[in-house]
Amino acid sequence: MGAAGVRRGARPRRHRRGGAGLGRRRHQRDDLPEHRRGTCDRRREHRRRGLPRRAGRRCHVRGGQARVGQPDRRAVRRPEVVGRAHHRRAGHQRRRLGEVGARREPQAGVRRPQADPSTRLGVAFVLREAFTKAQHYRAARAAAEAKGEPFAVDLTLDTLARVLDGELVWDQHTHRHDDIATAVRLSEEFGYRLVVNHGTEAHKIADVLAEKQIPVIFGPMLTSRSKVELRDRAIVNLATLAAAGVRVAITTDHPVVPINLLVLQAVLAVRDGLPRQTALEALTVNPASFLGLDERIGALTPGRDGDVVIWSDDPLTTDARVEHVLIEGRTVYTWDAAERRGHVVERAERFAR
Template structure:
C-alpha cells in the first residue's frame, strides 16, 4: 500500500523545503518527495498547514538499557566489573518496553544509538535501533555501530573507589593503550596462525576499531580529556567521534583541523561537577562556525529524549544556525554513525521514518502530531484528549 503525506511544508533537511509538498511511502521506504503526483489508490494524510520532516536521530542515548522508574532492576547500561568490556553488546540489554521509547516518538525521535555508559574505560558495542518494536531484533537498524569509551572523571571514580586501576587520568589512558596494543598483537598472531586459533571476543571487538570498521565514540568533557582523545586517535589511527565535548569550544580549531565530529550535550544540565564548569549553550554554534560537524544529544535519561529538539532551539537562541540545528539531529548524527543510507533525511530510498509537526519543530509550542516508522504510523497526538497515543508493541489477541 502507498501512503501520501500531502500539502505540508516538506523539509527534507538535505535539500530545500517544498511548500505544499508530498512525501510518498511504499513498502516501508520513501519513494518520492516534493511536487509529485499522488497515486489514485494511495492512503492520503492531509498535512496542509503543517511541517513534514524526517524522524530525528539521537546519536547518544541509553534507552532500554537505563530504564526509567526501574531503579537497580532496570540498570543494564554498564558491566562495571572490568574496566575493559569491549566484548559486551548494548543490544543484549535493551528492554523495548522502556517508557523512554514512547517519549522519543512524542518528540519526533525515531532512531537512537544506544550506548553502554561511561563507568568503564572501554564500555562495549553500541547499537542503532528504531524507537518502536517488541524486541530489540525487530527494532534493529545496525549492530554494532561503534565502540564506546570514556575518559575523565567517571572511570577514575568507579575504579578508584574499588582501589583498582585506573584511579587517575594517567591510568585511564594507560588502560586504553594497553587494550589496543594487545589487540594489535592479537591481530598479528591471528594472521600468522596456520591452524586453529583461540578467539578472544574483547580483542576481536577492538580489532574492528583498529581496522576502521567501527568508529570510537569517546566520552570526554574537559579540554584536557579531549586533547587526550585526539592524541590516542592519532597514535592508533582509529576513527574518533567525540561524545559530550562540553569544553570542545575551547579547542574548536584543533578539532576542526583533525576533522573529528562532536556529539555534544546534554545541554540542559546544571554544572554539577568539575567537568561541566564550562558548559554553555553556545558550544554547538561555536563548533559549527569553526567547521566542526556536530550532533546534539540528550544523553537520555540525563535529559528526557523528547526534549532533543528543544535543546536545538536553545542552542539556536545562543547563536547556532537554525539549518545547522536541524542537521544536528538528522543528517549529521546519521552520517557520523554510518546510518545515512537508511535514515536522517526525506530522500528517495531511505526508510520511511517521517514526522508530521503542527509547525516549525524549533518552536517550543509545536508538537509531533503523527509519527511513521518504516512507513507505519506508530504515534499520533489526540487533540481531543490532549494525549499522545502509541501503537501497542506486544501481541494482542483479536
C-alpha cells in the same frame, strides 16, 4: 532516665573502636545480602589503610559496546524523539577520559586486587595498552587464519580489533579540552575513527577538531555543573563549535536528561546562536553519519527507510507538537487534538498478519 543512666529515647552510642563495636559490625555484615558485603569489606579496608571513604568508588575506563537495533519492535511512546539509529551491523565502542575515567564503580561482591588508575596519565596508559594488545591479537588471528590453525577468541580484544578495522566507531566520553587532545592523539596513533562525546570544552580546540574532521556529540545541556570538568559548560559552546566548522550532534545522555527533551536542547542552542539548519542536522543527518547509518536514515530521500515525523509547526519552536509518526511507512502514532492525547498503535496490532 533509665536504669542505666541513659536518657530515655536517646540514640545509643556507637562503638567506633574496640572489640564490642567491631563484633557488632561484623555481625551486621553477616546479616547483609551478598551484594552488600563487598561494600562493607571495602570500607573496612579503607579505614585500615587510612584512605578516604570514597577512594574505592571508581568508574571503568573502558565502557561497553553498543549495538543499535530496530526501535519499531516496540510501541512508540515518545514521539518527540527525532534522532534514530537502527542498523544491524552498526554500533560504537564507548570509553572514558577525565574524572569519570579515573573512577571505578565497585562491582557487587567482587574484590579487585589492583584498582584502575586514578590519574589522567594512568587512564591514557590503560587505553594505549589495550589497543596495543588488540593490534597483537589481530596479527595473531590473521596468522592463525592463514595457517588454518584454531585460534582462541578474546571477546574484549576482538571488539577492539573491530575498532582498529574501522567497523566500530570509537565514542570517547570526555569533557576537558586536554582530555579531548589526548583522545585525538590516541586516535592518530592507532588509526581509528573518533567521535567526541560530551565535548564540554571542545570549543577551546575547535580549530584542531575542524582541521582533523573529528565530530562532537555535544551535551547534555540541561544539567548543573556537578563536577569540576563542567565549570565551563555553556549552551553557546555548541554554536562556537559549529561556527568553527566542526560537525556536531546533540545528546541528552539519557537518563541524565530525559530523551524527550532532546528537541528542547536544540531550541535552546538556536537561541544561543546555533544556526537553525545546523540544529536540524544535529538531530538527524549528523548522528546517522557519525555511526555510519546515513545510507538508511537521517534524511527524507528515496531509497531510505520510510521513517517520518510530522510536526504541527517548526520543530524548533516550543509550541510545536508531533502529530504523526511513521516507521517503515506505517503510522504508529497519531495526536488526537479533540481528546488532547496521543494514540499509539500497539505492537500486537502493528505486526498482526
